[in-house]
Amino acid sequence: MPTNPSMSAAIVGAAESNKIGYIEEGTTNNILFIEAIKNVCDQVGIRPSDIEGIAAPNAANFLAEYLGIHPKWIDTTSVGGCSFQMQVHHAMAAINAGIIDIAVVAHGESGYSARKNSGKGRGGRGPGDPWAPASMFEAPYGTSGAPSNYAHALTRHMHRWGSTKEDFAQIAVTTRDWATLNPRAVMHSKETHPAGGPITIDDVLNSRMIAWPLNLLDCCLVTDHGGAVIVASAERARSFRTPPVWIAGAGENQSHTSMLEMGDFTATSAYASGHAAYTMAGMGPSEMELAMIYDSFTITAGITAEMLGLTPRGEGTSLWADGKAGPGGSGIPVNTNGGGLSFSHSGMYGMMLLIEAYRQLSGTAEDGIHGIEGKQTSAKTAIVNGTGGSLSVTGTLVLVADD
Amino acid sequence: MADYKKPIPDPDPYTTGPFWDGAKQGKLFLPRCTDCNRAHFYPRIICPFCHSTAIEWFEASGEGWIHTFAVQHRAFGGWADEVPFVTAYIDLKEGDRMFTVLRGVDGNKPEEIKVGAPVKVEFEAATEDVHIPFWRVVG
Numbered sequence: 001m002p003t004n005p006s007m008s009a010a011i012v013g014a015a016e017s018n019k020i021g022y023i024e025e026g027t028t029n030n031i032l033f034i035e036a037i038k039n040v041c042d043q044v045g046i047r048p049s050d051i052e053g054i055a056a057p058n059a060a061n062f063l064a065e066y067l068g069i070h071p072k073w074i075d076t077t078s079v080g081g082c083s084f085q086m087q088v089h090h091a092m093a094a095i096n097a098g099i100i101d102i103a104v105v106a107h108g109e110s111g112y113s114a115r116k117n118s119g120k121g122r123g124g125r126g127p128g129d130p131w132a133p134a135s136m137f138e139a140p141y142g143t144s145g146a147p148s149n150y151a152h153a154l155t156r157h158m159h160r161w162g163s164t165k166e167d168f169a170q171i172a173v174t175t176r177d178w179a180t181l182n183p184r185a186v187m188h189s190k191e192t193h194p195a196g197g198p199i200t201i202d203d204v205l206n207s208r209m210i211a212w213p214l215n216l217l218d219c220c221l222v223t224d225h226g227g228a229v230i231v232a233s234a235e236r237a238r239s240f241r242t243p244p245v246w247i248a249g250a251g252e253n254q255s256h257t258s259m260l261e262m263g264d265f266t267a268t269s270a271y272a273s274g275h276a277a278y279t280m281a282g283m284g285p286s287e288m289e290l291a292m293i294y295d296s297f298t299i300t301a302g303i304t305a306e307m308l309g310l311t312p313r314g315e316g317t318s319l320w321a322d323g324k325a326g327p328g329g330s331g332i333p334v335n336t337n338g339g340g341l342s343f344s345h346s347g348m349y350g351m352m353l354l355i356e357a358y359r360q361l362s363g364t365a366e367d368g369i370h371g372i373e374g375k376q377t378s379a380k381t382a383i384v385n386g387t388g389g390s391l392s393v394t395g396t397l398v399l400v401a402d403d
Numbered sequence: 404m405a406d407y408k409k410p411i412p413d414p415d416p417y418t419t420g421p422f423w424d425g426a427k428q429g430k431l432f433l434p435r436c437t438d439c440n441r442a443h444f445y446p447r448i449i450c451p452f453c454h455s456t457a458i459e460w461f462e463a464s465g466e467g468w469i470h471t472f473a474v475q476h477r478a479f480g481g482w483a484d485e486v487p488f489v490t491a492y493i494d495l496k497e498g499d500r501m502f503t504v505l506r507g508v509d510g511n512k513p514e515e516i517k518v519g520a521p522v523k524v525e526f527e528a529a530t531e532d533v534h535i536p537f538w539r540v541v542g
Contacts, residue, residue, distance in 0.1 A: 028417055034449050038456060048454045068451025131415040133445035140410050140535050141490055141504045142475060142482030151473030152492060159471065159518040212474035212487070212513045259492070260445060260502055265471050 005096035011088070013044035017108065026113045028131055033063055033108025040104065053094060053103030055087035061393060062132070063106065065257040070269065072253050072276060073100045074393065134258045146296060147219050149259050149390045151211035154299040156265035158213065161314030165213055168298035169204035170320045172217050172341050175295065177326040179338030181375040186221050187342035197342060218298040220340035220349065227351035229358060245361040248283065248381075249398035251276025259390045266314070270307035270385050273396040278309075281398035283381065285309035288398075290360055290379035291319070291332055292353040294387040295339040304385055305334075308396070333377045336360060350386035350395070357384045361401040407529040408481030414533060419446045421460040426534040431465045431524050433497055434458050442497040465524040467493040467538065469517065470500060474510045487511060493522055493538050506539040516540075 017035035019027065033056060041048050053073030054060045060076045073094050075087050084105055091103040129135055143149055157163050176197030179185035187196040195207075199217065207216040237244040253269035253276070256262050278284055291310060295301040302316035310332070311318050324331035335341075337356035340349040359365040365376040380401040387394050414423040425432030435442045436450035437457040449456050472491035475482070482488065487510030493501045506525070508516050522538040529535050 026417060028415060031417060031448055034447075038449060038454070041454075048449075066447055066451070067449065067454070130413040136412040136414065136419065137445050138502050140412050140529075141502055142409065142478045142485070142488060143490055144475075144477065144479050144482075148473065148475050148477070148490070152471045152490070155473055156471035156518070209474075209476045209487075211476060212510075214473075260500060265492075 003096065005092050008096035009092040013040045015039035015043050022112050023110075026116060027110050028113070029059070029108045029110050030063075030066060030131075031108070032110060033059060033106050034066060036108060037063070037067070037104055037106050046102065051102055051104050052100040053091060054106070055084075055091060055103060056106040056108070057083040057087075059106075059108070061254060061257050061389070064254055065261050066133075068261075070253060070255055070272065072251065072272065073103060074252065074254055134260070138258060138260060146390070147214050148211045150297045150299055151214045152259060153262075153265045153303065153391060154213045154218075154297075157299060157303065157314075160266055163302070163314070163317060165205060165215075166201055167317035167321070168218060168302055169201040169215075170317060170323070171295065171298040171301050172204045173199055173201055174320045174323055174326040174329075175335055175339040175342040177323065178333075178336050178375070179342035181327060181336075181372050182338050182343060183372060185338040185343040186223055187338065197338075214297060214299070217341075220296045220345035221342070223344045223346050225344050225346035225352060227355050229351075229354050243362040243364075244402050245358050246400045246402065247397060248400045249277035249279070249281030250396070251280065252393070252395045254393040257389055257392050262391060265391075266303060268303055268307050268387060268391050268394055270304045270387065270394040270396060273394040274308040274383070274385065277383070277396040277398045281400070283398055285383070288381050288383040289332060290336065290357070290377060290382040291325075291334045292336075292357045292382060292384040293334060293339075294349055294353065294385055295335055295341050296345065296349065296387065298341070300387055300391065301335070301339075303391070304387060304394075307394075308383055308385060310383070327374050333379065336365065336375055336377060348388070350388075353384050353386060354397075357382045357397075357399050361399055363401075407527075408484075409529075410480065411529040411533055412535065418448055422446055423533065425460075425462065426526050426536060427532065429526050429534070431463045431536060432460050433463045433495070433499075435461055435497075442495070442499055444495065444499045444501055464496045466496045467501075467522050467524075469505070469520045469522060469540070470494045471518060472505060472513075472516055474513050489513075489516060491522075491538065501536070501538075503536065503538040506537055508540055 017032040048067045054071045055075035057078035087105045176199045179187045180197040189196045204217040251273040253272035255269040293304045305316035305319045325334035337343040365371045382399045384397040421432045433442045434446045438455035439453040470492040474487045476487045489505040491505045521542040526534040
């Protein structure tokens, strides 16, 4: 039940970086951030590993990686100088909701040093910043974009678990089968695109090599897309003309930001975010009747199926084997809109997952515009998982249809 | 050096200086926590394992193994001329990992490249001050 968050949280410590002001020898955002976080932890008597939630404008995710922590609440809100007051507000809401008990809100900004080092970086945050770790230790080696990174995960998966490119190609084939039922899918048919559905495993294996072992058809589309959903209180949810779909569980987690810090290339934080969502919902993988799984690449979807407990470890592709995740298949339906591989993917696919999950669970997946007969499933529960960065951060929802 | 056409890192002088100083001498220097004795990479001012700030630099062996790899068939700038080239994550003998472009391998024959194969570091001078580490398969 929603409660008034008043008095539900308190600020229990406050500290600064070792040096502040005009630091003549120069400094970086990261140094200021990390010193401040270390100092406030020392003051309060906790270790950085006790931090469950982290907030910092445009930097929370990079700071968590730098600290080697895996936060389950991440807030990078960056709207100017008032960001920190807002992040305290957000942290209070998360604490009041029982998501976390301890969060750090941090600031590190080398305004003076950055001006002195004009033309160089501020030494914080992520790629694109000359002094960010990824800029110094990854960018020199010629990778360009997500496929060039994600390919390393597929190589490791094949090595460790004995999976094959054919196993993963089936994921791409099944998304095309769903796309044939979605007139708005880019890959709906050979009329909408020369590579449109249906396709075969050989089509995937024979498509252009992008970054071995990823062929072109292992990779998501790059499209334009806009979407939005409305979230309302339980009290209001039945007062609209549209049916509610209930948020039974939710979780988030981050294991790293750059693949340099990805411990196991065949695992993601979807295990943790999924576990949090299932626990909140009081449900488990066997009760999920629909899976909307981020498929930026076939390897993303395959690993995520394992992490969400939908298959045993190392056997993620078994969810799709023999077309059983496709239309009329014997397994649970997966990515019924056609997924990022066949429907649409603008760069950040998560909203498209949410929209399709809402349509399926509200019984509106065949509204004459967005689907044709066969796309609507009978699912009353769904696991919806998004993956961001370089297999870095995940958000998972358990959604349940109205009675 | 003047014709090094690929991206050249801009070394952060506050945190990573010893790494680049070592590279100029053809040596791999890594940061290590003197409290928990674990090496880490990328370099930090706080140990990502135990959160001690007692960090020292030491000369590493320059040896490691391929953790995983990929063959890049699409690249931009100076790297575009070298496709297909092989990128890899290296498990360092002293612990943790580095990213690299592998040498001594054929990008057209990925099935001949083995996860777990031993590698050794070498450095290429991109500028007088910036020498970039690359790893070569040695077995």
